[in-house]
Amino acid sequence: xxxxxxxxxxxxxxxxxxxxFASVIALARKKLYVWEDPRIxxxxxxxxxxxxxxxxxxxxxxxxxxxxxGAIQPANCTVASPDMREDIAGYxxxxxxxxxxxVARLLCAGGCDVAPxxxxxxGLQTCRAAAAVAGGGKACAWxxxxxxxxxxxxxxxxxxxxxxxxxxxxxxxxxxxxxCVEACPKDLFTLMPVEQKLIVQCKNLLEGDEATTACxxxxxxxGRCVADGAPGLIEIVHGLAVIDYDKNATASPDAITxxxxxxxxxxxxxxxxxxxxxxxxxxxxxR
Amino acid sequence: MFDRLTFRHxxxxxxxxxxxxxxxxxxxxxxKEVVLPLSQHTGKPAKPIVRVSDRVERGDLIAEADGxxxxxxxxxxxxxxxxxxxxxxxxxxxxxxxxIAVEPYSAQLPRPRLVPDWRGLDRDGxxxxxxxxxxxxxxxxxxxxxxxxxxxxxxxxEMILVNGCECEPYLTTDHRTMVEYPNxxxxxxxxxxxxxxxxxxxxGVERNKPDAVEALERTRPADLDVxxxxxxxxxxxxxxxxxxxxxxxxxxPSGKLPLDVGLVVQNAAxxxxxxxxxxxxxxxxxxxxxxxxxxxxxxxNLIVPVGTKLRxxxxxCGGMTDDARxxxxxxxxMGAAQANLDTxxxxxxxxxxxxxxxxCKTQDSYPCIRCGxxxxxxPVFLNPQQLGKLAAAGRYDEMAAAYHLxxxxxxxxxxxxxxxxxxLSQQFAAARVALRQRKPxx
Numbered sequence: 001x002x003x004x005x006x007x008x009x010x011x012x013x014x015x016x017x018x019x020x021f022a023s024v025i026a027l028a029r030k031k032l033y034v035w036e037d038p039r040i041x042x043x044x045x046x047x048x049x050x051x052x053x054x055x056x057x058x059x060x061x062x063x064x065x066x067x068x069x070g071a072i073q074p075a076n077c078t079v080a081s082p083d084m085r086e087d088i089a090g091y092x093x094x095x096x097x098x099x100x101x102x103v104a105r106l107l108c109a110g111g112c113d114v115a116p117x118x119x120x121x122x123g124l125q126t127c128r129a130a131a132a133v134a135g136g137g138k139a140c141a142w143x144x145x146x147x148x149x150x151x152x153x154x155x156x157x158x159x160x161x162x163x164x165x166x167x168x169x170x171x172x173x174x175x176x177x178x179x180c181v182e183a184c185p186k187d188l189f190t191l192m193p194v195e196q197k198l199i200v201q202c203k204n205l206l207e208g209d210e211a212t213t214a215c216x217x218x219x220x221x222x223g224r225c226v227a228d229g230a231p232g233l234i235e236i237v238h239g240l241a242v243i244d245y246d247k248n249a250t251a252s253p254d255a256i257t258x259x260x261x262x263x264x265x266x267x268x269x270x271x272x273x274x275x276x277x278x279x280x281x282x283x284x285x286x287r
Numbered sequence: 288m289f290d291r292l293t294f295r296h297x298x299x300x301x302x303x304x305x306x307x308x309x310x311x312x313x314x315x316x317x318x319k320e321v322v323l324p325l326s327q328h329t330g331k332p333a334k335p336i337v338r339v340s341d342r343v344e345r346g347d348l349i350a351e352a353d354g355x356x357x358x359x360x361x362x363x364x365x366x367x368x369x370x371x372x373x374x375x376x377x378x379x380x381x382x383x384x385x386x387i388a389v390e391p392y393s394a395q396l397p398r399p400r401l402v403p404d405w406r407g408l409d410r411d412g413x414x415x416x417x418x419x420x421x422x423x424x425x426x427x428x429x430x431x432x433x434x435x436x437x438x439x440x441x442x443x444x445e446m447i448l449v450n451g452c453e454c455e456p457y458l459t460t461d462h463r464t465m466v467e468y469p470n471x472x473x474x475x476x477x478x479x480x481x482x483x484x485x486x487x488x489x490x491g492v493e494r495n496k497p498d499a500v501e502a503l504e505r506t507r508p509a510d511l512d513v514x515x516x517x518x519x520x521x522x523x524x525x526x527x528x529x530x531x532x533x534x535x536x537x538x539x540p541s542g543k544l545p546l547d548v549g550l551v552v553q554n555a556a557x558x559x560x561x562x563x564x565x566x567x568x569x570x571x572x573x574x575x576x577x578x579x580x581x582x583x584x585x586x587x588n589l590i591v592p593v594g595t596k597l598r599x600x601x602x603x604c605g606g607m608t609d610d611a612r613x614x615x616x617x618x619x620x621m622g623a624a625q626a627n628l629d630t631x632x633x634x635x636x637x638x639x640x641x642x643x644x645x646x647c648k649t650q651d652s653y654p655c656i657r658c659g660x661x662x663x664x665x666p667v668f669l670n671p672q673q674l675g676k677l678a679a680a681g682r683y684d685e686m687a688a689a690y691h692l693x694x695x696x697x698x699x700x701x702x703x704x705x706x707x708x709x710x711l712s713q714q715f716a717a718a719r720v721a722l723r724q725r726k727p728x729x
Contacts, residue, residue: 119613119626122649124710128717134626135379142381153681182725185717205373205381239373 039092040064046088048079052155054177073097079156079175100193102176104158104169108188109201109263109277110143111164115215121145131185140214142203144188150180166273198229198243198251201271202263205239212261216281219263229255234264293519294532296666298700300456300522300620302495306579306586307459312467314590315603317389321364321594322374322631323349324384328429330356335385341368346401346569349385352418358431358634359421363572363592364389375627377616377636384631387594400568405478413482420570421634422561425460426450426525426554427617429635432561435553436482438546444483448534448545449476451492451499451555452518452525455618458638460577461555463588465492465499468559469506471566475558476513478565483551488513490555491534493520522620523698527552529666541694556637574634578604582611582641591632598628600639610644620699653707661701661711667694671701671711678714683722692718 044064051059055076057066066072067088074085075097089096119137121130127149130136136145146165158173159180167180171194181189188203202219204211211218221239230250235242241264243251253266262280265272326332333350343349343362350360366389374384402420405413418433438444449472453461465472476488492500494517503515518524518533528539530552537548545552553561556575564570572593579586584605591600597614601607615622616636632639661671669691677686686692692715701711 117626119624124652124713124717126717128721129710129713131379132713132716132720133379134624137626139627141375141379185720185724187724 037068039068042091043067043088046084046091047077048084050079050155050175050177052079052175052177052179054078054175067092070094073099075099078102079177100195102191102193103171103174104176104178104180104189105192105199105267106144106167106169106188106271106273107190107199107201107203108142108144108186109166109217109265109273110138110140110215111162111166111273112146113164113275114217114278114281115140115143127183128185140204140218142186142188142205143215144186149183149185150189153179153183155179162274164274168270168273171270192245196243196245196248196251197267198233198248198253198255198264199267199271200241200243200264201273202240207239211239217261217263217277220261222260224258224260225255225264228258292516292533293521294524294529294666296664296668296700297521297523297529298664298703299520300703302520303456304459304462304495306457306581307577307588308462308496310459310463310586310588312463312575312588312590315592315595315600317364317391317592318595318599319389320369320596321366321387321389321592322384322596322629323360323363323387323594324374324376324382324631324633325350325360326376326382327360327593327633327635328358328423328431330354330358330431330434332383333357333360335371335383337368337385339368339370342366343368343387344398346398346572348570352431356431356434358423358429359419359570360385361421361570361572362387363594366390375630377623377625377630377633379623379626401570402564402568404568405565410482410484413478416565417482417561420564422557422564422571423634424554425556425560425574425634425637427621427635427637429633432553432557435546435551436479438483438551442546443549444485444546444551445549446487446489446535446551447476447479447483447485448527448530448550448552449488449490449555449558450525450527450530450552451490451496451503452530453496453555454493454520454522454525455620455622455637456522457579457640458577458618459579459588460575460637462496462499463577464556464559464575465496466502468563469499469502471559471562472503472555473506473508473511473513474562474566475553475560477508477511478561479551479553479558480511485551486512489534490515491518491524491530492516493518493524495520523666523696523700525554526666526696526698528696541691571634574632574636576600576632576636577638578641579638580611580641581643581646582608582613584608593634594631596628597625597630597632597639600632601628601641607641608643611641612644612647613642615640615642620703621697650708652709655707655709658706660704660706664700664704666698666700667691667696669695671715675701675709675711675714678711678718683718683725686715686718687722692722695719 044061047060057063074088085096116139117137118139121137127145127147135141150167151159156173158170159167162168176191204218207221211220221236226234233247256264331353334353335350337349345365347362349362352359366387369388370386373381376382422432423429576591614625674690695715697712699712
């Protein structure tokens with residue numbers, strides 16, 4: 001049976017309960033208050049907000065916290081444009097700092113024009129899935145499968161697939177976040193400082209004709225680059241030329257001049273992975 | 288008493304064993320070259336102990352085991368070591384391998400025993416002999432047998448289960464072993480019983496192999512407690528956890544091993560090999576392989592030296608037909624497609640299937656319609672539909688953490704029943720590889 005009094009009683013009970021909890025919350029807010037530097041929020045708003053993790057921290061807010069502490073410098077964020085870094089440095093009154101610009105480099109030049117397939121792969125069209133089936137069927141077991149897992153994972157549209165199914169990194173857009181490094185089942189991407197211009201674009205461990213049968217632009221471990229480069233700069237390790245980047249200062253384009261396959265290259269800007277990379281191979285065929 | 292005699296869920300693919308089920312096991316002539324990868328087993332690769340240009344006899348140790356979970360490798364033919372280099376591996380990569388140029392006919396020379404007679408050995412002696420004969424599981428995973436035969440002391444073993452299911456379509460390796468060498472199976476059982484100190488053995492054989500059941504029953508030794516148990520035909524009954532459920536009704540808990548429920552499971556061909564090494568005195572240098580499929584001219588069951596190249600094997604079987612389309616090592620459900628004819632056969636290669644065009648179906652896959660067939664097929668009661676959705680989105684961590692990806696044995700039942708042709712088990716295989724590669728970085 002409803003009556004006016006039952007309304008009043010429930011309103012009073014609920015009101016009482018509400019007031020009680022409201023006061024508890026108000027008290028808790030006072031007692032448990034944690035002061036946080038307001039600059040963290042401000043700096044976080046100035047950062048790109050991609051949460052890409054390229055700085056090595058958990059995200060942009062974690063980066064902002066470390067910035068305000070003074071533990072790192074604005075330049076450590078590789079995604080932010082120079083203007084954004086200046087803004088942050090100006091706001092905090094610190095130096096922008098210098099950080100090495102790094103970009104993702106593809107250590108394979110074996111596109112579909114030079115690297116034949118042993119078998120046709122017809123399954124699920126992702127590199128990960130293809131690599132799980134006989135390594136993807138490419139004659140070179142180390143080579144790029146060209147199914148674009150890296151392009152799909154890139155948050156910055158810094159990778160496009162060229163006419164021979166190789167992913168090309170646009171250095172201006174690449175933030176060295178490392179997503180492509182993780183996505184590639186063949187481990188072909190590596191993050192390199194842009195000053196490292198001498199690059200072996202190959203991971204094939206076979207030697208001689210075995211290597212060049214699998215891919216015309218493979219490193220066949222002939223050792224010419226070792227002789228032509230600065231002493232100790234390049235070494236043939238297990239059938240592959242390996243550059244010691246601790247000695248990068250001594251690197252020069254001399255090392256690539258006699259490479260018969262064009263596996264070792266001098267990169268300024270973007271990697272040349274289109275048909276133009278075949279000059280060396282054609283030259284060799286004409287000789 | 289109600290006999291369960293099979294497990295829950297699973298599928299019934301066409302058996303297709305008629306191509307080779309009736310063919311006697313023959314011996315493959317020695318190829319000109321054998322290639323022995325150092326990694327033919329689960330565990331650490333073996334360490335080579337020979338040098339280039341060394342001469343080796345069939346059965347000589349050429350690479351020793353690197354630790355307990357590893358297995359030694361022996362020369363499978365007499366000849367000269369020509370190279371320690373990279374060779375295509377059945378997993379699709381290149382791996383270090385020893386190349387032997389085989390001397391014609393020399394492999395037939397008799398030689399003194401390398402493995403001692405089992406009668407004079409105690410438990411440790413037997414185990415030591417099995418370990419040093421390079422015996423591994425011949426069912427596919429090539430897990431070193433001596434590890435299985437030495438369970439930790441706190442895990443008592445009450446029964447040995449011999450796996451004669453061979454549930455994969457096409458393959459008849461275990462079947463022919465059981466039909467032609469039933470005495471070997473029983474001798475292997477006897478040796479295993481002695482090593483493990485177990486008195487009870489069950490040999491599980493699917494009902495589609497009545498001649499194998501009959502042969503095993505006929506030769507059953509009177510002094511041993513051995514039961515030959517015919518099981519209802521279903522895939523994947525040869526998976527050890529499924530076989531345990533079929534025979535005992537016990538379920539192996541997630542992440543545990545058969546020995547946690549008091550059992551040791553060995554595949555029939557492996558049991559035969561344990562006996563074979565003691566009988567012949569030679570370590571594991573050859574195995575029985577089914578070469579089958581409509582894409583091969585002369586299907587056969589062959590005794591093949593380990594390390595024979597795929598190309599040589601196919602040539603010996605009359606070569607491929609013109610419409611051959613795909614080569615698979617192992618069964619069609621779980622086997623590994625091959626892309627390189629120079630790939631050598633390893634200890635774990637149960638069969639080589641050459642599929643003709645008309646046996647292959649390549650179909651487009653369509654979106655999931657949530658019919659739930661995959662849930663009804665999954666023998667380990669996972670949710671392949673949800674796993675597939677997460678795999679497509681690249682959410683591998685969630686698959687492992689919340690949906691038990693690591694309990695999946697990649698049997699392929701879900702892909703087999705999917706009306707939308709979604710390659711579910713391939714996605715799971717890729718996800719597992721991705722997680723494994725990511726681990727060391729973290």
